[in-house]
Amino acid sequence: MTFDNARILLKADAIEKTFRGNRVLDGISMDVHAGEVIALIGPSGAGKSTFLRCLNYLEQPTGGSLHLDGEPVFADPLKPAKSELLSLRRRVGMVFQTFNLFPHLSVVENVTMAQRLNGLRSTSEAEEYALKLLAQVGVEEKAEARPSECSGGQQQRIAIARALSQDPELMLFDEPTSALDPEVGNDVLRVMRDLADAGTTMIVVTHEMRFAERVADRVLLLDEGRILEEGPPERVFRHPEHARTSRFLHAVLDR
Amino acid sequence: MTFLADWAEWLPSLLQGLGTSLLLTLCVAGIGFPLGLGLALLSIAPARIVRILSIAFIEIFRGIPLLVVIFFAYFGFPDIELVISAFATIVVAHSLNLGAYSSEVFRAGILHVGPGQREAARSLGLTPWHAFSRVVLPQALRAVPGPLMSFLIMVFQSTSLAFAIGVGEMTSQAFSIGSMTFDYLSVLVLAGIIYAIICVVSARIVARFEAKMRT
Ligand SMILES: Nc1ncnc2c1ncn2[C@@H]1O[C@H](COP(=O)(O)OP(=O)(O)OP(=O)(O)O)[C@@H](O)[C@H]1O
Numbered sequence: 001m002t003f004d005n006a007r008i009l010l011k012a013d014a015i016e017k018t019f020r021g022n023r024v025l026d027g028i029s030m031d032v033h034a035g036e037v038i039a040l041i042g043p044s045g046a047g048k049s050t051f052l053r054c055l056n057y058l059e060q061p062t063g064g065s066l067h068l069d070g071e072p073v074f075a076d077p078l079k080p081a082k083s084e085l086l087s088l089r090r091r092v093g094m095v096f097q098t099f100n101l102f103p104h105l106s107v108v109e110n111v112t113m114a115q116r117l118n119g120l121r122s123t124s125e126a127e128e129y130a131l132k133l134l135a136q137v138g139v140e141e142k143a144e145a146r147p148s149e150c151s152g153g154q155q156q157r158i159a160i161a162r163a164l165s166q167d168p169e170l171m172l173f174d175e176p177t178s179a180l181d182p183e184v185g186n187d188v189l190r191v192m193r194d195l196a197d198a199g200t201t202m203i204v205v206t207h208e209m210r211f212a213e214r215v216a217d218r219v220l221l222l223d224e225g226r227i228l229e230e231g232p233p234e235r236v237f238r239h240p241e242h243a244r245t246s247r248f249l250h251a252v253l254d255r
Numbered sequence: 256m257t258f259l260a261d262w263a264e265w266l267p268s269l270l271q272g273l274g275t276s277l278l279l280t281l282c283v284a285g286i287g288f289p290l291g292l293g294l295a296l297l298s299i300a301p302a303r304i305v306r307i308l309s310i311a312f313i314e315i316f317r318g319i320p321l322l323v324v325i326f327f328a329y330f331g332f333p334d335i336e337l338v339i340s341a342f343a344t345i346v347v348a349h350s351l352n353l354g355a356y357s358s359e360v361f362r363a364g365i366l367h368v369g370p371g372q373r374e375a376a377r378s379l380g381l382t383p384w385h386a387f388s389r390v391v392l393p394q395a396l397r398a399v400p401g402p403l404m405s406f407l408i409m410v411f412q413s414t415s416l417a418f419a420i421g422v423g424e425m426t427s428q429a430f431s432i433g434s435m436t437f438d439y440l441s442v443l444v445l446a447g448i449i450y451a452i453i454c455v456v457s458a459r460i461v462a463r464f465e466a467k468m469r470t
């Protein structure tokens with residue numbers, strides 16, 4: 001384990017989400033240590049995306065609370081103040097399955113915009129930092145291009161650079177390679193692995209079991225809005241406690 | 256070929272009227288388009304009552320013929336002790352009409368920006384205002400110039416309605432020439448040709464612009 005066991009960066013406590021009577025998250029609790037990489041796996045409809053989106057309040061939980069670095073994120077989790085929301089989202093970066101780059105901006109502007117608007121860095125510092133991040137994810141040659149002129153794999157790496165530009169303490173990834181061809185997806189996974197090696201705290205929803213096995217410190221299997229199985233990858237993958245887990249793993253590995 | 260001599264004689268005053276028509280068009284666009292954008296925003300506001308009121312406003316001004324709105328303003332404003340020039344009356348009435356119509360274009364543009372864009376903006380910790388003004392709006396506005404320029408041509412044509420309350424734009428000028436020469440047909444043909452030339456040329460420019468936007 002490369003992470004600092006003592007420090008809990010994010011504490012999710014009994015997170016619930018109900019969509020019009022449909023209970024999608026049934027009280028999920030989880031501690032994320034600083035530097036830890038968590039793979040969130042589970043069948044379609046299990047609530048993985050919903051849970052991830054509850055962690056930066058793109059989706060407001062209907063119950064439960066979040067703590068970052070020991071401090072409650074919201075005075076009242078059901079009535080988030082605007083400033084609390086902004087501060088949470090600036091501390092937690094997110095990467096989407098469909099990249100969602102801003103098509104009207106150049107690649108480098110995609111990475112500088114939030115830095116400037118959020119008052120994190122001056123224009124020139126933001127630009128310098130953006131170019132450094134773009135180089136880190138291997139797309140510096142596309143800095144002046146439009147996102148539409150980049151391949152899917154490049155776009156996703158740019159999206160990672162954009163999320164990193166806020167200096168987040170925690171990075172969330174929702175199936176970052178699902179929309180990509182495998183070879184291209186590997187470029188993205190390599191970038192994520194470098195991040196993990198550099199000590200970035202990450203929660204990754206993924207169907208890439210090999211990535212989960214090699215990079216994650218801990219695997220969480222979500223099923224019907226609950227954590228069904230949890231542990232180091234070798235345990236969850238080789239010796240699952242539940243029959244459902246083995247069935248799910250077989251189904252995924254057969255694909 | 257005597258009509259050519261007549262036309263040459265009338266042309267200066269028609270062109271003067273044309274200047275007024277163009278000025279009206281500019282004023283109407285300057286007020287009507289921002290109004291349309293504002294109405295579009297209100298019509299998708301979070302508060303239900305705001306949505307209902309703005310949509311009602313849009314429907315009313317799309318439903319009432321422009322000429323009726325012009326008369327309504329012309330005869331109605333003095334009743335509420337609002338004294339403005341005929342020119343200003345036209346600008347107000349026409350802007351309401353244009354605002355109502357163009358709001359649909361702005362609205363479609365805004366709704367065309369997918370939820371993923373808003374989520375990406377929010378996930379970066381942008382304020383709602385920044386998310387709207389830097390992410391949603393610029394993308395929404397990329398789709399609107401073509402339709403808005405078509406509106407502009409229609410506005411230019413319907414400035415001829417200003418004739419009804421005696422604003423000296425091109426149709427009024429043609430009419431007053433006609434009333435002196437009793438040769439209504441000839442002067443209206445000339446005015447029609449000028450309208451057509453301007454509209455055809457601008458429609459061409461718009462079409463070329465739209466083709467360029469698409470590539
Ligand atoms: N905005 C929403 N409104 C209503 N129901 C929703 C909404 N978002 C998700 N759900 C429901 O919540 C459940 C969990 O969805 P979620 O997207 O979190 O699953 P997932 O585990 O990410 O699945 P997948 O692997 O297919 O991405 C599903 O039944 C889905 O229909």
Ligand SMILES: [Mg+2]
Pocket residue numbers: 048049050
């Ligand atoms: Mg999902």
